[in-house]
Amino acid sequence: IIIGLLIAIPAMRLKGPYFALGTLMFGFIMFRLFFMGEIGLEEIGGVPFISEDLNLTTVYFIILVIMVASLVFLFILVKSNFGTRLKSIRDDHKGAKASGINIAKYQIIAFAISAFFAGVSGGLFVFFNRYAGYYAFNVSYSFYPIIFTAIGGIATISGPALGTFVFLWAQEILIKLTSGLPFIEEAGLPFALVSLSIVLILMVRFVSNGMLKPLVDNLKELKDILLAK
Structure with a gap:
């Protein structure tokens, strides 16, 4: 402090x-x-x-x-x-x-x-x-909170927590799916990180408020539909 x-x-x-x-x-x-x-x-x-x-x-x-x-x-x-x-x-x-x-x-x-x-x-x-x-x-770790927040949503507490879970889970899945692929090993690139970076750019472009707000809105709509029935 x-x-x-x-x-x-x-x-x-x-x-x-x-x-x-x-x-x-x-x-x-x-x-x-x-x-x-x-x-x-x-x-x-x-x-x-x-x-x-x-x-x-x-x-x-x-x-x-x-x-x-x-x-x-x-x-x-x-x-x-x-x-x-x-x-x-x-x-x-x-x-x-x-x-x-x-x-x-x-x-x-x-x-x-x-x-x-x-x-x-x-x-x-x-x-x-x-x-x-x-x-x-490493300085790259300084960007992780920004990435987590961008994925989950700014101005919230739950958003970055959701973003952290989604990012790390997706990263582990991509690493397992792409490990051993010859063209990735020859390129020498962290394919999982590159892929997630592209997804992050697309999210910032098209879902600038993160995943949390659309998720909550969709759940509210689903709740209203179920209650109406």
């Missing part, structure tokens, strides 16, 4: 694509400072009261509990006065400022909250893999 606040203060002066580029550059600086360059840090210790010999089932449930707790926290946050003010800033920046809301203050706090959850994700990754380095925190 502290690092997020320190980054937020200068980053908030940037707008649009410059904001994204600025935060990415901070990522490059951080891994050089903390991960000792491309070599990284190995044999990282775990939490004292948690055994290092955890099976995959235990790891799954630990992450599941943390994920559910995070979602509950975010749902409560969105329904609070703080969340209402954030939504007003998102919907009408000038109107929110005219109503007396301290825009910079709430943006910095939101940035710090997002940094907290990024830290939780990174901490879990390092804890269970006992390694932190360039290849573990």
